[in-house]
Amino acid sequence: MPFYHSLGKIPHKRHTVFRKLDGNLYAEELVSTEGFSSMYSLVYHCHPPTLVKELGEPYSVEPKIAREKHLKHTSLLGFNIQPEDDYLQSRKPVLVNSDLHISLASPRKSMTDYFYKNSQADEVVFIHEGSGTLKTGFGNIPFEYGDYLIIPRGTIYQLHFNGENNRLFIVESFSPIRTPKRYRNQFGQLMEHSPYCERDIKRPQDLETHDEYGDFKVLIKKQGLIYPYVYGTHPFDFIGWDGLHYPWALSIHDFEPITGRLHQPPPVHQTFEGHNFVICSFVPRKYDYHPQAIPAPYNHSNVDSDEVLYYVDGDFMSRKNVVRGQITLHPGGIPHGPHPGAVEKSIGKEKTEELAVMIDPFRPLMLTEDAIRIEDPNYYKSWAE
Secondary structure (H helix, E strand, O other), X not given: OOXXXXXXXXXXXXXXXXXXXXXXXXXXXXXXXXOOOXXXXXXXXXXXXXXXXXXXXXXXXXXXXXXXXXXXXXXXXXXXXXXXXXXXXXXXXXXXXXXXXXXXEOEOOOOOXXXXXXXXXXXXXXXXXXXXXXXXXXXXXXXXXXXXXXXXXXXXXXXXXXXXXXXXXXXXXXXXXXOOHHHEOOOOOEOOOOOOOHHHOEOOEOOOOOOOEEEEEEEXXXXXXXXXXXXXXXXXXXXXXXXXXXXXXXXXXXXXXXXXOOOXXXXXXXXXXXXXXXXXXXXXXXXXXXXXXXOOOOOEEOOOOOEEEEEEEOOOOOOOOOOOOEEEEEOOOOEEOOOOOHHHHHOOOOEEOOXXXXXXXXXXXXXXXXXXXXXXXXXXXXXXX
């Protein structure tokens, strides 16, 4: 996130002597992205972050591709993903390409006996159902329905849930997740026309320093494998840190929609961006106010991108038979648009209560075996009804 934040105790100058009360040095660590040329934070540990006691055999979590090439409008019934106790085991990748992986998860239990680190992808965890706390060495972030949790690559974390009914929509990005460039000025500040601002950002709070020795299991993901590590000190032993590389959150309910006299194109809904894809938020808003406006989206051809829409809540006037947790994939190369009757029905409507997350990837998505298991095979016929 492009603005400075700090928690805990840090020395006056970087790379200088910083001692504990017993006279021993704290261990300084630079957590940097894109070498030393992009965002970074300086972290001060009670112990060096390198004390590995054991290393287990890696195992694969690589998505199993079922449909590599396809040209069919597709619908996945996301809530048909069955709940599982374990967070990592519950994550089911459904749509993937070389830029991002999209997964669904329904974990019942908190991560209490291990920690997790994605070492090569930023993660966007959208909370569809459930609440709890994202715990990291940088501090804690409480989360609830509608929150996007942005977890930068290399961040060791745990998710602690308040209950067993949790539904998550997860994007793994192999490039940094950032706020859209057109929303920021040359200094990185979100500008007046941005649909959200720094006041809406939830940053880490309540830094908890765990100065502990023991056996701490950290599952590290890299290149489709999970590497089981056992460290000799607690991963959350931060005494303090500062910088621009840290987890943060934004509620979809704090996204302020941009409206106009005539139908606004999807880029006005953009919330985040990665390399070769964007993430957008569709939120309750007033419809177009030109006296002859047609609020329903027009038919459009995705020439250079696929379109993914994850339905969260509300009534979608452009689609029939939409259910919560449904994913639609409209691949580039064929047009799509409102279902029959939706255009006429939308005329004269004043507002919508829809809530959805949209992803436009600029490389084709592949369907996994987990996706095929929850596919509605007849969705592509729905325009002919």
